[in-house]
């Protein structure tokens with residue numbers, strides 16, 4: 001009697017588990033768990049369903065069609081023109097009301113300078129010509145073709161738009177900072193302080209651009225490739241600031257006739273941390 | 287009734303206190319808010335009735351179109367073109383948040399979080415004057 005009941009309970013338990021688990025497992029198999037592990041997908045579905053096309057840049061992997069904005073930074077031109085990098089940084093930060101908090105820990109930045117060994121850790125070795133090690137490199141969001149930040153964002157506050165720009169919808173950001181953990185380039189900043197605040201009587205935003213909002217405390221921000229200006233047919237602010245030095249060339253990487261494509265074809269360029277497979281859209285002539 | 291002398295006044299006090307909110311404002315109907323309309327403009331991007339009820343829906347729609355779908359083209363109203371933007375569109379005509387937005391928002395006791403990031407002209411000036 002007792003033995004029978006024991007057996008019955010075992011069988012009932014097992015079939016309950018099978019009953020609950022099977023549909024879920026089946027579901028997963030059917031979908032192939034597309035979102036998280038598509039081999040060369042967008043990582044998001046906002047990309048506009050672009051089909052895979054021929055490669056760009058250092059990766060000869062598959063790349064989506066449509067516009068794919070990218071940037072080439074000529075490091076030598078920057079270092080020949082002292083103060084140019086700073087000019088680019090100010091042009092950007094003034095336009096987007098990026099606060100200058102004044103300490104490294106709470107710093108907010110969209111575009112900034114890094115030494116060679118930080119910008120290109122995998123290209124660094126002791127025997128590299130010393131000149132490179134003394135140069136500084138402008139870095140910003142790479143608007144990766146396969147952006148890990150987009151996959152990590154639980155609210156789709158970060159997404160890839162149809163022009164290949166990794167955008168942020170600040171309205172939607174909950175400040176979880178998953179994207180910051182996911183981005184291998186440190187391109188994202190968190191507003192630890194109220195950006196409208198001040199310290200010692202000095203406001204964090206020195207000059208307010210009335211055409212753009214500020215952010216609030218607890219929101220992540222980063223470069224948006226000046227998506228709004230591009231729609232008006234203008235260049236990003238940093239590129240505009242370089243004037244005709246040609247230190248920065250911006251354009252559509254998928255358009256073989258664009259200036260940026262021509263520069264990429266005729267120069268040796270490197271990307272930041274290419275081995276990670278994020279396919280950065282920012283290239284460096286070194 | 288035992289202790290009637292205490293219970294009845296007690297009840298009266300209780301009723302008066304619990305309906306305080308009702309009679310406190312009685313006879314003193316608050317003025318319907320009159321937001322200040324911009325001078326020199328006759329048309330909003332949508333009819334006034336729609337804007338009165340659903341401006342927030344329109345703003346959300348604009349936000350999604352502009353940021354997510356990249357549809358940044360301007361909208362037309364009364365022969366003029368306006369940007370789909372709170373700061374650069376709406377506030378191009380409705381220049382004062384205090385005399386327009388806030389008037390109804392305070393009446394309805396709502397605190398929309400638009401202003402956590404978007405700025406009124408006064409706020410911009412305030413931020414700049416702090417320098």
Ligand code: SF4
Nearest residue numbers: 141142144147149183
């Ligand atoms: S650089 Fe970082 S923030 Fe920019 S797209 Fe790539 S992973 Fe995202």
Ligand code: SF4
Nearest residue numbers: 153173174176177179
């Ligand atoms: S911090 Fe904001 S943008 Fe980043 S992952 Fe979280 S919700 Fe998305």
